[in-house]
Amino acid sequence: MKQFVREKIPFFCFEGISNGSRVQHAVFSRQGGTSQAPYDTLNLSLSVPDDKENVFANRTLAYATHGRSNDTLVHAHLVHGAEVAVVSHWNYGQYVGPVDGLVTNEPGCGLTMNYADCAPILLYDPVNQAIGLGHAGWQGVVKDLPGAMVRAMQREYGTDPAKLLAGVGPCIGPCCYEVGEPVISAVISSFEEPESLLLSPRRPDQSLDRRYFDLLEASRRRLAAGGVCHIETSDLCTSCRTDLFFSHRAERGRTGRFGALITL
Numbered sequence: 383m384k385q386f387v388r389e390k391i392p393f394f395c396f397e398g399i400s401n402g403s404r405v406q407h408a409v410f411s412r413q414g415g416t417s418q419a420p421y422d423t424l425n426l427s428l429s430v431p432d433d434k435e436n437v438f439a440n441r442t443l444a445y446a447t448h449g450r451s452n453d454t455l456v457h458a459h460l461v462h463g464a465e466v467a468v469v470s471h472w473n474y475g476q477y478v479g480p481v482d483g484l485v486t487n488e489p490g491c492g493l494t495m496n497y498a499d500c501a502p503i504l505l506y507d508p509v510n511q512a513i514g515l516g517h518a519g520w521q522g523v524v525k526d527l528p529g530a531m532v533r534a535m536q537r538e539y540g541t542d543p544a545k546l547l548a549g550v551g552p553c554i555g556p557c558c559y560e561v562g563e564p565v566i567s568a569v570i571s572s573f574e575e576p577e578s579l580l581l582s583p584r585r586p587d588q589s590l591d592r593r594y595f596d597l598l599e600a601s602r603r604r605l606a607a608g609g610v611c612h613i614e615t616s617d618l619c620t621s622c623r624t625d626l627f628f629s630h631r632a633e634r635g636r637t638g639r640f641g642a643l644i645t646l
């Protein structure tokens with residue numbers, strides 16, 4: 383991913399999705415906003431106990447970098463599931479769902495979601511001009527939300543997965559994502575070669591009998607199993623980089639949410 387700054391708001395873009403395409407997209411960081419600790423500073427979520435005025439001020443700042451406002455984006459009521467909604471500008475300003483995937487082929491339609499360790503999944507079909515945005519944590523990849531997004535675009539827009547441009551954004555890395563039950567059992571029963579997703583510790587301070595889940599690779603594999611060939615991934619761990627991102631795990635739940643948006 384490449385980093386940009388617009389109106390003093392830093393954000394990241396996938397090079398594949400950006401190249402000469404008719405979509406705009408951004409994965410924001412936690413920098414550039416108005417919220418106080420522990421939501422400092424660009425918290426875009428109303429589901430944490432941050433000051434609502436600050437959240438709306440942050441949304442105005444962030445969304446304006448892409449010519450949008452809170453009322454000209456479709457939001458989602460996220461629940462760690464695998465449901466995908468087909469949306470349009472009729473859903474602007476609404477929280478659609480509960481769903482963890484949004485897709486549209488309406489020109490001009492914009493989608494947004496918020497994250498703190500879960501993986502942002504961005505999809506662009508340059509042939510049929512359609513986009514998708516998703517939110518996948520361990521439950522989302524076990525239930526195959528990434529695959530459900532691809533199938534929704536195939537069904538609704540005739541998308542050829544081989545032509546899709548996909549991005550998996552910053553999420554908690556296997557350096558930090560210690561897991562126990564029920565995650566280990568769920569990964570073993572739903573993935574081939576699960577041992578390659580449940581890794582041994584990498585740091586000397588981590589105990590040898592623990593397992594660390596590779597959420598990014600699990601998301602990538604789900605997209606690949608759905609037929610997606612062009613998958614770009616972030617190499618930033620949200621838990622290692624709390625200077626850049628909010629991390630539910632690293633900050634023990636007392637933190638904000640950074641946003642992603644994609645517009646056609």
Ligand SMILES: [Zn+2]
Binds near residue numbers: 555619
């Ligand atoms: Zn890490």
